[in-house]
Amino acid sequence: MKISGNSFCPCGSQKKYKNCCRKFHFGEEPQNALELMKSRYSAFASTVSEYIMKTTHRENPDFTHDTQSWKKSIHDFFDHSEFRKLEILDFIDGEDLAYVTFKANIFQGAIDVSFIEKSKFLKVNNLWLYHSGEFIE
Template sequence: MKFSVNESCPCGSLKKYKKCCKPFHDKITFPKTALELMKSRYSAFAVANSDYIIFTTHQNNPDFTTDLKSWTNDILNFCKNTRFEKLEILEFIDGDLESFVTFKATLFQKENDISFIEKSRFLKVEGIWLYVDGKFID
């Protein structure tokens, strides 16, 4: 997917992508909080950056695999077939080594609304926040 660095960042910050999540995606800097990581991961899906999704996924995540080719293809297929409409942060529980972010992702595949609410869990490992898992909320 072609995405201009001068467009608004998909995370909803109202900043340009190049001044918001792109430095995280390029590993120039790392998110200081799990909330920043969560938003940058949403943006990575929106711009089809599978490398960043894989890099920021904890090895205890159910989707984690050492088959990087298959994992990359799965992520890119999801990104290609999904329209990332909006991200809303509902709750952020900040901790030193474990944090939780509850969010609503508004997504569409073709004209089907596949939006969801998730409470995500993040762990800080060697100074870097990683996505561990999440629970869907009805």
């Protein structure tokens, strides 16, 4: 779903999207892994697949140079999912390795497909990238 600049940012900051994650979606670089995590969630919620692809580490299993099919699979997920809320549970910062544990509240129709994930982020050439994640029961 597309969101307007005046809507609340999907990341849960209570700020308007135009004053929050949108700047990252349009080229500004997150200063830490937590900002990256939140802006990636917002990108999922507001259908900015380019940003998801750009901030994924090449070692991630989803990474492919076939951006057309990757984009399609991201959109398939977007189109059937409603991103209701992001809750940050833990943030372990580091020089070039960081972890964020979060709960993503996501519904597909009436079905709750929410999950808790511990995500690993790596800093490569001064840019934070999403490396991988493990689900936490």
